[in-house]
Amino acid sequence: MNTNTIYLDNAATTPIAPSVKEAMIKAMEVFGNPSSTHGYGRESRILIEQTRKKIAKELNCEPGEIFFTSGGTEADNLAIQSSVRDLGVERIITLPTEHHAVVYPAEHLRDRFGVELVFLKVNEFGDIDLNELEALLTSSSKKTLVSVMHGNNEIGNLMDIDAIGDICKTHEALFHSDTVQTIGHFKIDLAVTKIDFITCSAHKFNGPKGVGFLFARGGVKIHPQNFGGGQERNMRSGTENIIGIAGLGAAFELVCSDREEEETRLNGFKQDLIEGIRKVRSDAMFNGRSADIGKSLYTVLSVALPQDGKNDMLLFQFDMKGIAISGGSACNSGAQKGSHVIESIRPDVPTQNLRISTGRYTTTAEIQSFLEAFAELTQQ
Numbered sequence: 141m142n143t144n145t146i147y148l149d150n151a152a153t154t155p156i157a158p159s160v161k162e163a164m165i166k167a168m169e170v171f172g173n174p175s176s177t178h179g180y181g182r183e184s185r186i187l188i189e190q191t192r193k194k195i196a197k198e199l200n201c202e203p204g205e206i207f208f209t210s211g212g213t214e215a216d217n218l219a220i221q222s223s224v225r226d227l228g229v230e231r232i233i234t235l236p237t238e239h240h241a242v243v244y245p246a247e248h249l250r251d252r253f254g255v256e257l258v259f260l261k262v263n264e265f266g267d268i269d270l271n272e273l274e275a276l277l278t279s280s281s282k283k284t285l286v287s288v289m290h291g292n293n294e295i296g297n298l299m300d301i302d303a304i305g306d307i308c309k310t311h312e313a314l315f316h317s318d319t320v321q322t323i324g325h326f327k328i329d330l331a332v333t334k335i336d337f338i339t340c341s342a343h344k345f346n347g348p349k350g351v352g353f354l355f356a357r358g359g360v361k362i363h364p365q366n367f368g369g370g371q372e373r374n375m376r377s378g379t380e381n382i383i384g385i386a387g388l389g390a391a392f393e394l395v396c397s398d399r400e401e402e403e404t405r406l407n408g409f410k411q412d413l414i415e416g417i418r419k420v421r422s423d424a425m426f427n428g429r430s431a432d433i434g435k436s437l438y439t440v441l442s443v444a445l446p447q448d449g450k451n452d453m454l455l456f457q458f459d460m461k462g463i464a465i466s467g468g469s470a471c472n473s474g475a476q477k478g479s480h481v482i483e484s485i486r487p488d489v490p491t492q493n494l495r496i497s498t499g500r501y502t503t504t505a506e507i508q509s510f511l512e513a514f515a516e517l518t519q520q
């Protein structure tokens with residue numbers, strides 16, 4: 141039984157919203173195989189296609205450019221691996237601060253198939269230099285995929301995907317962005333942003349786990365990774381996850397319905413957290429751009445305390461107080477493994493990192509309780 145009462149780990153995952161749960165329960169009644177031609181099948185097919193249309197309308201793209209997947213990891217892999225397999229990509233340019241769902245397939249393609257892999261430099265704030273990207277794209281005629289995430293799940297940095305898209309377009313490079321932390325939370329207009337692939341995972345915005353999608357721009361012709369029944373217009377065989385897709389649709393609708401209000405509300409919490417933490421510990425640092433409002437995810441604040449031998453049990457101590465936070469990304473949060481993202485931006489200064497990530501159900505009282513616990517556990 142989970143004894144936590146305050147959940148501040150929304151970048152790892154979020155609780156399912158009541159409207160999402162309701163949509164999923166309703167979808168449980170819709171049991172026909174969407175590939176069947178009879179009425180049962182058609183009912184399921186309609187549910188899937190209506191969800192696809194709703195998502196496409198919001199993103200300003202064609203429904204046929206949305207492919208449902210098992211989540212962000214599969215969608216990232218599909219974009220990156222297909223670029224090499226089907227689109228003649230010989231070079232991948234990415235960042236060392238990307239999620240492992242991007243770094244690992246890129247390294248696999250380098251190690252197994254000899255694809256050139258270039259990591260852009262990141263400074264101590266996690267920023268990149270777009271001139272470096274431009275110079276790299278000018279320096280070689282190799283067909284290139286640029287993969288730069290929109291919002292970093294650990295340090296919160298937002299990247300200028302419009303500017304990167306323009307550079308990629310000029311140099312005829314393909315552009316993939318892992319938008320798992322931003323999609324829904326920020327407006328993305330695919331008719332404006334010059335991007336070939338973006339990815340989504342429903343559990344980052346109060347939807348279910350194990351479902352998401354890949355957007356692949358119409359003109360970009362990739363081939364399936366799984367062969368079989370030919371679902372998802374032959375891109376992803378396997379009977380569709382109807383309940384998951386219904387949940388994804390309801391969650392997407394919800395997150396888009398009040399994103400400006402949520403951005404203002406959660407940025408307010410972020411400001412309170414920054415001020416409260418600084419009051420208690422003047423030596424606290426904030427990783428990357430996470431304390432720069434407007435330049436970071438409004439949901440993520442990443443705090444670094446100097447390692448003093450006393451604070452290495454902090455996550456556990458917060459847990460004992462009923463407060464769920466993380467040390468880095470979700471993959472690392474339980475395991476207390478060093479974060480490859482923080483290591484990339486600050487290799488020489490070991491710190492105790494706390495990622496506080498807020499969400500739809502975070503309250504003012506919870507932020508106050510966190511700050512009280514922070515003072516109690518870290519005051520010197």
Ligand SMILES: Cc1ncc(COP(=O)(O)O)c(C=O)c1O
Nearest residue numbers: 211212213239241293320321341
């Ligand atoms: C930036 C980013 N990319 C990809 C993923 C993987 O998504 P999923 O959990 O749906 O496989 C995550 C989830 O932690 C993420 O934060």
